[in-house]
Amino acid sequence: AEPGAAPSCPAQCHCEEDGIVLSVDCSELGLTAVPTNLSPLTAYLDLSMNNISQLQPSAFRHLRFLEELRLSGNQISSIPGEAFSGLYSLKILMLQNNQLSRIPAEALRDLPNLQSLRLDANLISVVPEQSFEGLLSLRHLWLDDNALTEIPVRALNHLPALQAMTLALNQIWHIPDFAFQNLSSLVVLHLHNNRIQSLGANGFDGLHNLETLDLNYNELLEFPGAIRTLGRLQELGFHNNNIKAIPENAFVGNPLLQTIHFYDNPIQFVGQSAFQYLPKLHTLSLNGATDIREFPDLKGTTSLEVLTLTRAGIHLLPRGMCQQLPSLRVLELSHNKIEDLPSFHRCQRLEELGLQHNRIHEIRADTFVQLLALRSIDLSWNAIHFIHPNAFVTLHSLTKLDLTDNQLATLPLDGLGGLTHLKLQGNPALAEPFAKESFPKMRVLEVPYAYQCCAYGSCSGFFKVSNQWEAEDMSPEDEDLHKRTLEFFPGHADNHYDLDADDLQLDLEESKLHPTIQCSPSPGPFKPCDHLFESW
Amino acid sequence: VHPNVSQGCQGGCATCSDYNGCLSCKPRLFFVLERIGMKQIGVCLSSCPSGYYGTRYPDINKCAKCKADCDTCFTRNFCTKCKSGFYLHSGKCLEKCPDGLEANNHTMECTSIVH
Known part of the structure; x- marks a missing residue:
């Protein structure tokens, strides 16, 4: 129906029939109150981005079919207790981007079918205990971007069906023990951008089904050991905190972990066994953990595809490293103290190898043997004075080789025919001119002397x-x-x-x-x- | 401020231009680029369009796409309403419900088997 054409479509609003029910869009019209002549058959009502500051007590009483009510982007600072009475079919209620300073507990009391409640981007600092008592069907709760200073523990005790919740962008500083103990259905919990410094040892007890936990951008000083009870955790983030150590057996309780993001922490120490037995983990990034002296024992972490372990103090790579990491595609070990390389031949899927800024002095015949998928090797800034003539022979996929700043006098060419990028600057003794036929696919060539170009x-x-x-x-x-x-x-x-x-x-x-x-x-x-x- | 950027803007815009719509939003709104023919114009919304989910950060609020099998979602990995042909279960869209659950073709969800 065209705006205003049918009597049941409020002036200026846009109404559409969906079978016997009606979708009514009154968004961005500058309205200051809820239209009064709404059809009882309204199932979807969008009043967002208007200038509504108050809701009349029974504004929606006759809308028994209403399933989605959008009141976001208005100036609502309080909601009378009966504002939503009669909305037995309501599933989605959007109140984000308003001026609420407390949860309108009375108004939310009688919404038995409500599944999604958006209260984000308000000014909420008070969450009364009975705030969510009537919401037995609630699955998704947004409380991010408010003024909460603590976890509303008692209020959260009455949400047996809750599956996803965000408390991000508040000023929460502590997670007490048993903070979420009754949220056994919770799958996603976002707590990023708070001020969380401390976390009870039993802070996450009860979250038996949690799969995603986001603690990024907080002030945690210690590794969140409370995660050990999260047996179904798949995604964990605690990057941008103040954590200095990852303890031994850190993730022993989380065998299903697929991603762990913890960059931008001043991590100095990592327990040797910290990342063991994580068979689903495919990416592990550790940068700048200067206290790491030994390559971590990754027993049981067999799906790792990307391992970044830079700016640490590793001086030796274990012989059996590749047996533990059969799926490895990218190995980035730059800025360590590695002198001697093992044979990588069991890393059969290796595609990229970053070893720049180490102390490597030679490349043997078996170092890279049979790495048929290896496309890129960065060995720049080492002390390599010898490369075995057969070192590159089996590298059929190699296209990029960086040997900048080493001590080479010669370069074995066998196996380098597929190179498109070769960097040799900073090897003053490497004076031999190259024949064009040696590199038929060359695109970018950096050589010690101009005449070699x-x-x-x-x-x-x-x-x-x-x-x-x-x-x-x-x-x-x-x-x-x-x-x-x-x-x-x-x-x-x-x-x-x-x-x-x-x-x-x-x-x-x-x-x-x-x-x-x-x-x-x-x-x-x-x-x-x-x-x-x-x-x- | 650039001469073509005007301050007197509609809705949730903080700055806008005649040609590109919103260039920046008032605080706490989501900035979205809408395609109209060949043109893209900026709009500022209190919630992301259908098929997208919002993430709030201190300096910007962003909309990102849900997965292909999902109509509305809480995060990329947690769906709240699946596309037709899929059943919703704990935030995932499944073509077939897991053992022990039955498919409810009215709500398009996997529910406990009622004996």
């Missing part, structure tokens, strides 16, 4: 320009050649790379001249390939 382009044309340096005398052919040559050496490649950026770079190049190789350092007036003459 000449193998990839018509340096003769370049020399004519560089000898004369009078751009004005260039003939049209020279100019075209000059432009193509400059494009050939556009300057230093970005020495920080990641997969996506480079793929984009590849596409851009494909659309330009076919195929150009970005080689650096590019010969120029101050690097006139002088070495070139010495070595010829």
Whole structure:
């Protein structure tokens, strides 16, 4: 029905028939009160984003079919006790973005079928004990972005059907023991962006079905040991807290954990057994835990695909590491003190290996043997002086190799034919020129000396320009050649790379001249390939 | 403030422009980009559109998509109403109810078997 056309559609509102019931949208009309001539057959009523500050006591009494009532985005600061009486079919009540300072307990008393209650973005600091007593069907409760300073423990004792709740963005500082003891159906609990400093040892008792717990952006000083009772926990977050240690057997009570986010904590110590027996865990990131001296024992954590363990004090990788991690795809161990590498050959699915900024001095024949999926190796900033001639032979998928800043005098080429990115700068003894045929797919090449770039382009044309340096005398052919040559050496490649950026770079190049190789350092007036003459 | 950005805006906008609608929202509202033909305009809402869920942060309130089999959700992994053809059980959308539960085709939920 068009706005206002049918008598049961309030002026300016938009009404739509859905079978015998009606959907009424009166949002954003500047209304200051609930329309009075609402059809008894209204099942959906949207009064959001208006200027309603008060609800008449029985404004909705005749709406027996009403299932969803939206009053969000108004200026409601209090709700009379009978405001919602008669709404026996109501399932969804939206009161977010109003001015409520306490839970309208009286008004919520008689809503037996209410499933979703939104009270977020109000000013609620008081939650009376009987606030939710009548809400036996309530499943989803939003209380985030309010002014709560404590967990409303007593009020939460009357919600047997509650499955998802957010108390985020409040000023809660402590979780007492048994705070959620009757919430046996709760699956999701968000407590992020509070001021939680302490947590009772039995703080999460009773949450038998909890799968997601979000404690991010709080002030926890200790590891939340209370999680040990959460046997069904799958997602845990406590990043951006003040936790310094992850104890031994930290997650012994949570065998179903799939993700743990705990970055941006000043973690110094991690128990050797902390991450054992987590067969569903697929990502583990530990950065800057300087007290970690040994590689963690990951027995029973067999699904790990991404392991990031950077800026710690690890100096040795256990021989049996790959047996424990058969699913590993990404291993990032940069900024440790690793000197000697084991053979990674049992890490059969390994795709990316980051070992930069360690103390590695040699690569043996078996170090990377049979890693058929390995695409990228970063060994920059080590002390590698020897690479076995067969070290790369079986790496059929290798496209990126970074050996910047090592002590190489030669580079074995067998197995490197598929490289698109090779970085060798900072190896002063590596003076050999490379043949173009060695790297048929090369796109980005960084080499110790400019003359080594000449193998990839018509340096003769370049020399004519560089000898004369009078751009004005260039003939049209020279100019075209000059432009193509400059494009050939556009300057230093970005020495920080990641997969996506480079793929984009590849596409851009494909659309330009076919195929150009970005080689650096590019010969120029101050690097006139002088070495070139010495070595010829 | 940029000359094309006006202050006198509709609804929940804090700043807006004729061409792009809302550029920023009043506090505590969700900023959403709505597509109208080729154009995208910003709107400020007190709740995210259907098929999206909201997450509030100190500096911004964001809407993100529910899973493909879900109509409305609390978070990405917790659905509150499934798309047709799926049964809702503890926040998940299932094509078949687990053992011990029966499919209620009226509410499209898995419920305990009543003996």
